[in-house]
Amino acid sequence: MRNWRATTAAIAVVSALALATACSSENEDDGGSGGDSGGSGGGSTASELSGTIAGAGASSQDAAQQAWMAGFLGANPDVTITYDPSGSGAGREQFIAGGATAFAGSDAYLDDEELAAATERCGEVVEVPVYVSPIAVVFNLPGIDSLNLSAETIAGIFDQKITKWNDEAIAADNPDADLPDLAITPVNRSDDSGTTENFTEYLATVAPDAWPHEASDVWPVDGGEAAQGTSGVIQAVTGGEGTIGYADASQAGDLGTASVQVGDEFVPYSPEAAAAVLEVSERAEGRGEYDFAFDLARDTTEAGTYPIVLVSYGLACTSYDDADTAELVKAYFDYIISEEGQAAAAETAGSAPISDALREQLQTAVDAIGSAS
Template sequence: MKRTTLGRALALPAAAALTFGLVACGSANEPSDSGGNGGGSGLSGTISGAGASSQDAAQQAWRAGFIEANPDVTVNYDPIGSGGGREQFVNGGSDFGGTDAYLDEEELAGANERCGQVVEVPTYVSPIAVIFNVEGVNELNLKPATIAKIFNQQITNWNDPAIAADNPGVQLPDKTITPVNRSDESGTTENFVEYLKATAPQDWPHEVSGDWPVAGGEAAQGTSGVVQAVSGGDGTIGYADASQARELSTAKVGVGGEFVQYSPEAAAKVLEVSERVEGRGDYSFAYDLARDTTEAGTYPIVLVSYGIACANYDDANKAELVKAYFNYMISEEGQQAAAESAGSAPISDALRQQIQPAVDAISSGS
C-alpha cells in the first residue's frame, strides 16, 4: 500500500473562492450530533480554506448548508488543487485546507510547527467506476489482472479467454477493445493506476502518476471527455468518477473471491479496512488505502480527500469557526449534503466516531 501523492484533483475548474454563510453544528465547543446543525450558535467572522478541486462541489454544499442559522459567518474555499492547498496551509496562508493526499513528512513537520498538532481527517470519498460500452453486454465482471491487461493493451479483444473466464455464460463479442484514458494530468488517473499497481503489479509495471503511461489508446480531456468517448463508441472502456458515469454500464471488480459493484457503502468501507499511518500524532487520521483488500463488500477504486486544520489557533474565534465547520463536514447531515451535490460516498458512523476526537481537539491557546 502506498501514499497517494495527488497534487491535483478531479478535473474541475480552479475558480475563485465562493462565499457562503456558516451554520453552527450545535455549540462550537461541543461534538456535533448526527444532524450536524443545531442552529442559533451566534457565531460570526470569516474563515478561508484552499485545496483540492475534487472537494469543490462538496465544499459548496457544506458551505451552503450553514447559511440559514449563521448569516454572520463567512466561509471561503479556493479550489486551487491539493498541492497548493497544502502549501498555503503549512505556510499559514489559509485557516484550513483540502487535499487528495495526506501531508508528507516535510509538510507534516511544517504544519506541526504552525499548529502544535495538525488535525487531518478524511472528509470526502469518491468511487472511481470502470465504465464500458459494448453492444449486447450490460454486465461485466473483471478481476484486477484483467483490468490491468486491458488498459495496458495486453488484452485487445472482448472475447479474450481472460474476460470470458470472469464472465461465464456471457456472450462476449469478437470485437476490438478500445481503452479510453485521460489526456490531462489527473487525480482520477493517479488513483486508478495506484489501484492497478497494488492489485496487479506484474501486469501493470508502470510507475504511479497522474499522467497516463500507456500510448496507443484513445485519450480524452477531463472526466466528461472520457465519458463522452466511451458513450460514443462501441467496444470502449474507461475510468471516471462514479458520479459522472450516467447511463453507462459499470464493471464489478474482483475483490477476494467475489465481484463488487461500486456503491457509496462499498467505497467508504475502504477506510475501515485500511491502516492508519502511524507516528503522525493523535489527530492525524491519514490512511494507506488497502487497494488490494480481500474484504467482502469493499470497492477499492476510490479517491479519498482530507480536511486539514490546526489543533491550536492563535485566534480563538478562528478556532471556534473551524471546529464548527469541520464538525458539519463530517456529520451525517454534511456527508449526505456532499453525496447529493457531488456524488461522494458518506463516511461510516464507525469512522465518524474515530475521527470525532480530532475535530473536538480544535481550539485556541489564546
C-alpha cells in the first residue's frame, strides 16, 4: 500500500491561528476528550507546552490539518506547528529521512521497505489512521449532477477504453440521463499520490479484467490530462467540459459525482459510507505493536458501504532524538485522535470520525510516542 509548498504551509498556520482565536471562546466549556498532555483542553487549563514541530505529506489531509492546528494551538498558544501538504510520497520520504520533519501524513500505509527504513530512524513506528474520507469520482458535464458507474465502467474510462459520454456502458446504468456525444477527458494526479494508489487499488481489486494495472501511487496510464495535487485535479476537471477525475471528496465542490456499484446497489459517497468500509476491514498482519495499518475491503458487498475510500495515516516515532519534539508530537497526535479533534476535521473537511472503539486502540500507540533522551 501507499500519498502547497512552504508558503502555503505558512499560510495554513496563520489561518489556523486565526481560526483558533475565533473558536477559543466556544471551546472553553468543551472540556476536550484527549489525554493529559495539554493538547485538547479547549482553553480550560493553561498549557505549559512550547516549541515548534513540522510535518509534511498528504494533501488530502490539508483541511483537516488546519482544523487540528486551530484546535491544538488554541489550547497551546506557545506552540508552532507547520504542515506542508506536498503529497503522501514526499511526506513519507521526508519522515523517513528525519531532519526537520517530525511527523507525516500518508494516504496509504508504509510498505515493507519504507517501514524498515522508518524503524531505523525512530525505533518502532507509530502509524495510525487519523483521516477517513471517500474518494469521489468527479466529472464536469453540463446539466448532469450525478451518475451511476460500475467499477468496470470507471476502469474503462480511466484506461481510456471508454471514450465518449454516451457510451453504451455508461448509458446502461443511467437510462434516464441525457448523455452527450462528448469526448471523455480523464484527469489523473501527476505527482506520487496515495489518493492514486487507493483509487487504482480499488480498480485492480474490483475490476481486474477491465483494469490491467497494479495498484500504484504513480498513475499507470499514458495520455489523458495530469495535474498536481488534489487541488490541481479539481481545477482541471472544473476548467474543462467532459472531464472526469478522482479526488478527496471534501474537495468535490459543485462538480458532478458518481455513485459506485456495491453488490446490487449504487452507493453515493458519504463519510458514513466510507467509515463503514473501515469497520469491515482487517488490520494488516506482520507489523509492529503500534502500527495500525488496515487492508481495506475494497470488494465488499455490504449494503451502505462506499469502497473507494481513503484512509490517511499519521506517522510518528516511539523514540525521537529530542525529548521536546517527542512531547509536542505526542500531544498533537493525542488531540488529532480525540473526539474533539475528529469532530473538528469532520466539520471542516467532511471526513468520517473514527469510532470510540478504534480510538481506544489507537491511544496505546499515541501513548508510546517518546524520546531516547
